[in-house]
Amino acid sequence: MVVEAERFVREEWGAKRLEMDYVNTRVELGAWYRRCGYSATGKKRDFQYGDKNREILAEGLGLLVIGKDL
DSSP: OOHHHHHHHTTTTSSSSSEEEETTTOOHHHHHHHTTOOOOEEEEEEOOOTTTSOOOOOOEEEEEEEEOOO
């Protein structure tokens, strides 16, 4: 599915690079994307916890940005 998404954005949208983010606690997800050719950009984003009335189950969450030249 990732290969098809990369093909689509390259051919249909003319994208030269694809970037995405994932939650910093998902170490296995970062490893999987690295095996798909993505690498860390060094950028980080704040995790948006959403509605203040909801219970937060984890603290210290953040988003790590990865990218791949197409």
